[in-house]
Amino acid sequence: MGRRAKNKQAPPVPIQDTTPRPSAKKLGKRKADADADVKESIGKRPAKKLRENHELPTKPAVGKARAGLAEKVTKPANKPKPKRRKDEEDEEDAEAGSSEGWEGVPEDGDLKAKAKSLFHDSDNEGVFVGDLEDLDVDGEDGEDDDLLRGPAQELDLGSDDEELEIAPSKSKGKKSKQHERPAKIIPTASDESSDDEDDEDGPTTMANMEARSRALDAQAAREAELDIEEMQNAAQAGEDDDEFADADEEEDEEMGGEGEDVEGFHLPTAEEREDEKKSGGPDVHTVQRRMRECVRVLSNHKKRAAPGRSRTEYVQQLISDIASYYGYNDFLAEKLFQMFPAIEFFEANEVPRPVTIRTNTLRTRRRDLAQALVNRGVNLEPIGKWTNIGLQVFESSVPIGATPEYLAGHYMLQAASSFLPVIALSPQPGERVLDMASAPGGKTTHMAALMENTGVVFANDANKARTKSLTANIHRLGCKNVVVCSYDGREFPKVMGGFDRVLLDAPCSGTGVISKDASVKTNKSDRDFALLSHLQKQLILCAIDSVTPDSKTGGYLVYSTCSVTVDENEAVVDYALRKRPNVKLVDTGLEFGRPGYTSFRGKNFNEKVSLTRRFYPHVHNMDGFFVAKFKVDKRQKVKARPDEGGADVKGGDAMDVDMDAEETRFDSDEDKPYLEEAKRKRIKAKGLRPPPRSKPAEPTPIAVKAAA
Numbered sequence: 001m002g003r004r005a006k007n008k009q010a011p012p013v014p015i016q017d018t019t020p021r022p023s024a025k026k027l028g029k030r031k032a033d034a035d036a037d038v039k040e041s042i043g044k045r046p047a048k049k050l051r052e053n054h055e056l057p058t059k060p061a062v063g064k065a066r067a068g069l070a071e072k073v074t075k076p077a078n079k080p081k082p083k084r085r086k087d088e089e090d091e092e093d094a095e096a097g098s099s100e101g102w103e104g105v106p107e108d109g110d111l112k113a114k115a116k117s118l119f120h121d122s123d124n125e126g127v128f129v130g131d132l133e134d135l136d137v138d139g140e141d142g143e144d145d146d147l148l149r150g151p152a153q154e155l156d157l158g159s160d161d162e163e164l165e166i167a168p169s170k171s172k173g174k175k176s177k178q179h180e181r182p183a184k185i186i187p188t189a190s191d192e193s194s195d196d197e198d199d200e201d202g203p204t205t206m207a208n209m210e211a212r213s214r215a216l217d218a219q220a221a222r223e224a225e226l227d228i229e230e231m232q233n234a235a236q237a238g239e240d241d242d243e244f245a246d247a248d249e250e251e252d253e254e255m256g257g258e259g260e261d262v263e264g265f266h267l268p269t270a271e272e273r274e275d276e277k278k279s280g281g282p283d284v285h286t287v288q289r290r291m292r293e294c295v296r297v298l299s300n301h302k303k304r305a306a307p308g309r310s311r312t313e314y315v316q317q318l319i320s321d322i323a324s325y326y327g328y329n330d331f332l333a334e335k336l337f338q339m340f341p342a343i344e345f346f347e348a349n350e351v352p353r354p355v356t357i358r359t360n361t362l363r364t365r366r367r368d369l370a371q372a373l374v375n376r377g378v379n380l381e382p383i384g385k386w387t388n389i390g391l392q393v394f395e396s397s398v399p400i401g402a403t404p405e406y407l408a409g410h411y412m413l414q415a416a417s418s419f420l421p422v423i424a425l426s427p428q429p430g431e432r433v434l435d436m437a438s439a440p441g442g443k444t445t446h447m448a449a450l451m452e453n454t455g456v457v458f459a460n461d462a463n464k465a466r467t468k469s470l471t472a473n474i475h476r477l478g479c480k481n482v483v484v485c486s487y488d489g490r491e492f493p494k495v496m497g498g499f500d501r502v503l504l505d506a507p508c509s510g511t512g513v514i515s516k517d518a519s520v521k522t523n524k525s526d527r528d529f530a531l532l533s534h535l536q537k538q539l540i541l542c543a544i545d546s547v548t549p550d551s552k553t554g555g556y557l558v559y560s561t562c563s564v565t566v567d568e569n570e571a572v573v574d575y576a577l578r579k580r581p582n583v584k585l586v587d588t589g590l591e592f593g594r595p596g597y598t599s600f601r602g603k604n605f606n607e608k609v610s611l612t613r614r615f616y617p618h619v620h621n622m623d624g625f626f627v628a629k630f631k632v633d634k635r636q637k638v639k640a641r642p643d644e645g646g647a648d649v650k651g652g653d654a655m656d657v658d659m660d661a662e663e664t665r666f667d668s669d670e671d672k673p674y675l676e677e678a679k680r681k682r683i684k685a686k687g688l689r690p691p692p693r694s695k696p697a698e699p700t701p702i703a704v705k706a707a708a
């Protein structure tokens, strides 16, 4: 075994593109890790203990997917290698010789903990953390354009945190004790094999990186085929296939027999639960055991429930235990459980997502950047085939947010999920683009790079303080086609319009980024979701109206959030489709992601909402994210039935509704002098003589501040 192999951590934990059923055994493993300290942390953040272990649920489920619980796992997942004792590790390291290139690598877990803060330059900065009163939202979450009325206010939606760095361990010269390498993003079984290849072939270098990436892609494709085959086979096998029935029975035997409580397990009644709460709740072992048992029963309630105990009782107990074990308020635990009726999502929120960077193609190429960072002792790999600019950082002996390459703007520290809306929007060189809620600029700078520093990106953010970090990033990354402005997004298109493409990366609750911001677990209420959804509906209509349907190259809007709730995603998209008949949903062009819901808990949405894409921490190993792409067509006079008076009726006996009546048109003449001036500057910067000004730039009512 090579030296690197000796020092190497266990293979990445694969996460499959299915939601594995949590098994009793899996929870049992966690139980073994629990200790007396954890007991006290119930209701606070027991996650800390778990995070150190970097455990993700990996055990293959043995049961069929059961309605209301979890989906079936189609292939076994690989378990992480057991942690070695420190003395074993030291012995092996001694045998292996020096730990070349590993000195100063952060202590176990340190890197991941630091990584958590890294992303504060990314999406979670936009998480709604301000006062609800800051939202200028009056009235009900109504279904009409009244949403658009009312004054737009200066919002204070989040702090202007500086980017944080992965700092190297202070204990220089120490060997890495990080046992587990973070899991790959949307990993497949190939991740493990690629890891093994690493052992033989040494670290990723410029020379082998592309080849490894290709091998990874090929393996991923094979895996995907296998998945499909297995899913088809499973579907053919029918609901109660023998294999799963046998496995269920085995599990039943292990756990104490069907229909019986396991070793004195007693499901508390509602009153007992109340009493328990009053007395401060049971210890962590009891909670773990109860979650395990509830999960087991719910996977086959008919067979496993104690006599007379309903499914609802088990569900209520499980939600209550999830809330106390993972530290959520009861409301949010229930809301999220309704979407993810298992523990995988909650588990994944206890583990930091991989550290990823985006190559700034305005300044360098990915292979050159990778080589430069490898030379500095950074262990990295391409993220995956879906992006040719992303790199996943596994370990680093230098602070990733303070390398010379970072300072020179060769890369942006950016969550992999936040690449997705920009890929979907696909801005083209020469276009006029609006980033409606842009600070701190991860996506703005990505767009500027895709546009090769041509055309113009208006980077807007309602929060003036946050435009500082936005401007700093724009400068650092060398974006020359960006104009920063600070309006409430609801003022568009009145202040500016006529865009070829618009990105609305909306302010949201941040339920997709709980691993980065655990405060979401406790500070969100029903009212927050209602207000956010309302604001998002207002913003999306303004974003649509800011797109010019006359665009020769575009005419698109991408709506995204780092939240997983339906209120903030499908409900907003569906609302936009109803309010603006001139838009339609189109394919996002993203290669993976789950389709958006077309119905959820009694609410039905436009069936095209399935074209939207959802991304999950427990499935894709990236932040929870949502992406929808719209094509904006010309507004037409549409027919609305007199009884409905709405504009969302196509045909029938109707009265005319002039859809253009309220539209604010973009006055392109107004922007002309600014565009001309920018063009002159570009020409000058190239050392050429710019053409004479056609006329002096007139001051305009548009208070746009140039980034420079």
Ligand SMILES: C[S@@+](CC[C@H](N)C(=O)[O-])C[C@H]1O[C@@H](n2cnc3c(N)ncnc32)[C@H](O)[C@@H]1O
Residues within 6 Å of the ligand: 121, 122, 123, 124, 125, 126, 127, 155, 157, 158, 418, 436, 437, 438, 439, 440, 441, 442, 443, 444, 460, 461, 462, 463, 466, 487, 488, 489, 490, 505, 506, 507, 508
């Ligand atoms: C999810 S963050 C944006 C992240 C950004 N797109 C990026 O990639 O770096 C949402 C942003 O919306 C801003 N915001 C909140 N309300 C707004 C409004 N009414 N109009 C415009 N921006 C708003 C917040 O200040 C926050 O910076």
